Amino acid sequence: MKKVFQIYKDDWKRIFSVPTGILLTIAIMFLPSVYAWVNIKAMWDPYQDTSGLKIAVTNLDKGGEVRGKQLNVGKEVEENLKKNKKLGWTFVSQEEAERGVKHGDYYASLLIPEDFSSKMASVLSKNPERAEIVYTVNEKLNAVAPKITGKGAASIVEEVSENFTKEVDQAVLTEFNKAGIELERELPTIRHIESKVFALEKQLPQLKAMGNKIIALDEKMPELKEKSQKIVELEKELPKINEVGNSVLKVEENLPKLREVGNEILVIQKKLPAIERAADKVVEIDKNFYRIEQAVDKGIEDAQKANKIVAAAQQELPKVAKIAEGGSAFANELNDFLEKNDGAFETVAPVIKQNLTLMQQIADSAVQLTEAIQAEDFDPQKAVSSAEFTKERLQTGVAIIDRTVSLLTKLNEYAEGSPLTGTIERLNNVKQNFQQQIEVLNKIENAIKNGEQPAKELVDQLNQLATSASGTLGDILAIYDTDIVPRVNQALSKLKTAAKTSSQALQTAKEKLPDIQQVLKEAQSSVQFGLEELQKIKKRLPGIQKEIHEAATAISGKMDDFTTSVNEAAVFVKNDLPSVEKKVHKAADFVRNDLPAAEKEVRKVSRLVQTKLPEMQKSVHQAAELIRTDLPEMESSIKDAADKIRKFEGERNLGDIIELLKNDVKRESDFLSKPIKLKEEKLFPVPNYGSAMSPFYTTLSLWVGAMLLISLFRTDVVDPENQYTVYHVYFGRLLTFLTIGVFQGLIVSLGDVFLLHAYIVEKFWFVVFAVITSIIFVTITYTLVSVFGNIGKGLAIIFLVLQFSSSGGTFPVSLTPEFFQKINPFVPFTYAVSLLREAVGGMLPEVIRKDLLALLFFFILTILFALALKKPLSGITKKLAENAEKTNILS
Template sequence: MKHIFGIYKTDLLNLWKVPTGLLLMIALAILPSVYAWINLEAMWDPYANTSGIKIAVTSNDQGATVDNKPINIGDEVVNNLKNNHQLGWTFVDKDTALRGVEQGKYYASLIIPEDFSKKITSIVDGTMEKPQIIYTVNEKINAVAPKITSKGASNVTEEISANFIKTVSSSILTRLKEIGIDFEKELPTIRNVETKIFELEKHLPEITDMGNKALDLEQKLPDIKEKGQKIVDLEKKIPEIDQAADTLLKIEERWPKIAAVAQEVTAIQKKLPEIQQAVNRVTELDQNFDKVETALNTAIDTSRKADEIVSAALDALPKLESIADNGGAFADQLSSFLQNNDAAFQTMIPVIKQNLILLQQTADAVTQLTQVLQDANLDPQKALPLVTFLTDRLTTGVAVMDRMADLLTRLNTYLPNSALSDQISKLNDVKANFNKQIQVMNSISTALKNGARPAKTLVDNLDTLSKEASNALGGIISRYDTEIVPNLTKALNQLKTTASQSAGVLQTLKSQLPNIKAILQDAQSGIHFAQDQLDALQKDLPQIRARVHEAATTLQQKMGDFSSGLNEAAAFIQSDLPKVELKLHDAANFVRTDLPAAEDEIRKVSELYQTKFPELEDAVHMAANLVRSDLPEFEAAVRKAADQIRKVEGGNSIEEILRLLQSDIQKQSDFLANPVLLQENKLFPIPNYGSAMSPFYTTLSLWVGAMLLVSLMRVDVDNPDGKLRSYQIYFGRMLIFLTVGFFQALVVTLGDIYLLKTYVVDKIWFIIFAMLISVVFVAITYTLVSVFGNIGKGVAIIFLVLQFSSSGGTFPVSTSSSFFQLLNPFVPFTYAVSLMREAVGGMLWPVVLKDAAMLILFIAISYIVALVLKKPLSEYTRRVAEKAKKTKLIS
């Protein structure tokens, strides 16, 4: 436990030290809430905007006369619709209506023909012609709008039917009551009514068939709903589509670079023989490393002997100075000194070249350092000693180059046309370059001491300087044997020739003593630098030998795979890459021209489905319920009426008919217009659609929050000494995830309650349940990523998609396919959404305890999976992550 809480404490302190990280944690706590709030606000009242669906209405009804009273049902319909704002009723003439529907200005049109009133009142005279309302709909405009407009048209016809039944039945019954005394005189009319009732009875099978069609439509609602939900799901993936589209355009933009890289691959393939030759050279070096070691020992011995020779020459030089005033004997002594110490001067030639090689190695080492500094996983404390070491080497190199330039400058005076001037100038340029590198290295060292990454501009500048220095030194070394060595030899010979001249040039030779002394001192300084570098190289030789052997072994093992992979890549580049380029351009053109319009259409269809489909669904269920509950009674009533008429006809029960005619007319007409009343009782009422959806979207936002945490935060802990065990790392790092998860749950629930004013019966439990759910989701996603790495992130996304459809969060799970119904009991979303609904609508403790227990079970399963699999899979997960990083695309 001490190690676990130690990791947690360290994580909190690190966040406190880095304000940017603390701000990121705050953003991670708030961001999932924004996702839930925006969705809840968007669907707070999805049925409030149906007035924007325009339906053209035209009434050409000429009216009719009943009992000398004019009647125009078409005008009554128009007047009623003007006060109905559920849909966008627009009143125009017939041509405008039809043209508007055709052009998409209106979603549908209702045209009441000229004989509408005449036909609807035809029951009075016994002809009974059914009137028609011409309903025209443009179904290509939108997939859901026709269902809404159809519902509006059905409501119009139902309203007309109800009012007509009530009016006609009231009129008929009133009239029959008034003429009850003259019943016998109106017997033909009664017979006519009897005939119509018998005709209605005859058509009852047709009415039943229509009712069965309504039931069939109700059974097909889940399929319709599933297809509509796919549109909604597609709309939610639009950001991913846009992101993929942007990536596609970026790939197209960078295609020239990709093509250039592809050409480089082809070029590398052509150089495979040379690469194989280089591999063979490395192997040969590994096999002959003993010779390298022998040569290094020889170089060290030679350097020490050269140092002894130069030291001896310097020791002999004061003797010449002491006899410089002895006249002619001085010239002879000087000439003899130069001849006797010729080996000291000759040692300068290989020492200078050795020093140039060592200086170039220093520049190359700095170039390798820049690659370390550019590593994304740079450890400042580990890089600082290397920076300090190379800074010291650069400083030593500047001193060596200063001595070397001074030596060459002195020898240059003995050459005609100053033949070494160009090399001296280049050496001074390299010295200036080294000084610049030292300044940059000091800045990088300061950043590393502060625990920060060095600025990219500093690292890039250092990389450029080191490569320039290496190239310049390489140029000098490449011409050393052919140009510099002959000039150095010539200068030394000229020095000896001058010394061998007659005593007449005594004063000239005497003046050269300082130059000779300085030359020997510079040579000795170079020898000492070479000795130091060769000693350091001898010390590191075993390690170098091991690395050379490892490199040779690795190259020999991997060369076959490398050649095979390179040949396959080159074949793909030559044959398939042009086709890929054509398809890429076609896809990019689609993204630029057609994709925005397609996305707009998807959004429109999705919005219409989400706002209007529930209303359509309710209407279909209502019609189906009517068929199931009321149609049998209606059929029974018609048959009973027919039987009664037959009974009356057979038993001459005129009294019964008169008694029926004398009943309460208003009650009878109301009963015929509205034979069934619906009594609605609401358990656990929720006042608005947004509050009803808050359990699902709050739960969804917590899963999104958990996925953001595992995507942006590390699940591993630095364990350089290996003291921490896998379970300590797992639980220690999980604590910081759980902390942010608690704040995510707190922010989203408080925002639901106080920002959106969501209806919640048990507010405290609403917050507590959200925290429990956050713990479950964090445990699941954290375990997946901690155990399986990046594969776990993919599994978490798949898990989210499966839960979205199987949890019953939006539509009842019974409306889903059998696969999702089978999956429902095994996903945490099922119990999380149910638990939040209990807090919103009112809690039943048996349900609460069952859901909470299932969620806790998911936590236990996550911990068991982690404890069992984390340690066995940790090495495999690490290797997979390292391979993924090599792609430079996956972190």
């Protein structure tokens, strides 16, 4: 990459070192823009002013007559054309028109013949003739002009046809209107006669349908009688229905209890993660219980050693007291005692730490107890046993705290500034915390013994107290070695130093002997107490381990089933229980509100069936016999009368004809002359032709700019030292070409926006797409010349010709020959023009994505093409260039 950028850097140094090079580079940057701007401006709105297109008009029409009314359509056409400024209408004689069109003075001519109006007037005759306007055009003068003039001539024919149709329709419809008024005067008499007959005829289907229903009812009476007996039977079953209703009401009464149980299940589901975590902790404790045993054994061993050391020191202390009475001998003996029993003082700090650790374990055991109580499958008996054990441990902890506080208080008197005061206060707070835990445990234990679930507030309070105590002891232990131990050792050191001073110090030592004795006594008491507690714990460890293992085994085997059952029950409570409740309430409401009324109706219908049904059956049978015998004859007579009336009217609806004839003449005429209105909706409107053509001419100019680059700039690099490979040359010089190409894209697109003020919806993206297009085109043309030499220039021109016709930039590609339609998807012009059109008219993300991916494909394909063929063809390209130079014509 370093050599590639070196070539790029050297190129621009050479360009800026020569003024001509700078001017030429700037010119190449601007030349494609000029090409695009000139073409876009020229095509801006080619149909804006067509009045310069002269069309000769000759009117020979002599007029005509329609129902006594004179008309001259040719004159009307002539007057309308004089007002029309869209084309250059010129009114001349027939001879001048023929001569002018032939010699190119006029692009076309319109001839209105003598019989134009008379033929149009024949529309109301038995043999109508179609009128003609003779349109003559000279197509060799221009390719576009015939299209414009032809459109103008067609619009005139359309306008004349529309106006004439409107006039004729209006005349005919006026006559129809008069006939409608006459018929309307006699309409009441006609309607009065026919209405009576038709009204009776209209009732015939209803009478017949009613008769059929009576006959059908007569036939179904046996079946109806049989089914009605079921109502009587239903009346007998009413007591059983009442019993079912009472059962529904009882179910409704118990719904609150069912909902309460459901809520408890949902609470249990919410606590499942906590229950699972507690279960995991129990399993983890079971797996790691051996570590607890090891820690207890180690604590017992350390306590025994400390106890021996402190006991030995105490045994020596009476001797020291006797010697102290002997004056100087006392000092010597005291120093000898301190030196021999220095280890006893060194055990004080570890013993205190051991006691603190033991107290923290006591606090943690209370936390574990709360988790066991909160578990849904806890054993009350085991919980009571664990509570008793925890209380004993808390009482032991209170005693340990008393001894530890007493020891630290003595030492604090000898330490400078009383540095252990804060620790002593925190231990006293822990002592109060332990005492509060004992009180809470008593309440919990009483509740369990009474067969009750411990109140959640008590369990949470115990958990909070135990967690707080464990945290406080943990904070003390965290700073014990770094903060408290130095202060304890400092106090002990001062105590020993005081004993080793001069005679005055000796007296002080004698006075302090009781304190030393008290310190050792407290230390021995703490060690002994801790030892006893550890031994008690060791004795209970097998039982505790057994209980924990049983709990872990039970949890491992049943936890998954328990979780699944709770989740399934919770799903029912959330999803199904509300609908069940609604259905039960709905059924209960029916039982309370609707069932008594329904019961009453059933009894009423049952009585009707038993008393009135025989009478109704008899009446229906009589009516059915009447319909079977007399109705057909009456129906035939009425239909015969109605048919005669219809024959008299000619089987037409006279009222509808009158209404049709009396319609608004002007509105009907306007509608018949132009029954269809074209409603135009522009999806992506572009206001002028130049803006619509800007994507194509911008794309074309960028390819032209790329061709100018390969024509004026060399693709090879002068390398006398042979320090660059062919790939260094390719990529290094490509960067130079791309830099100029980027400026070409910027200049042409910014000029379209700010100089021509082309209509572009997305101006920013138009500029970006133009730059991307320029980069792709420069890469393609540069690669062609870099790989093939001068042959590549010819290929670039061929590609331009092929893309010009196949890209659909001017005419739709579907109107081009089949060859160009087939290569359309395979040329970069297609996607570049489409990309710029999106920015001009309005962007669709899927089209943008497709075009960008296609252009990126051409870019990558071009680079791979160069990497594959640049080196293999470099020798051939060089020879072709040398042979071309020998001609003294080709370069």
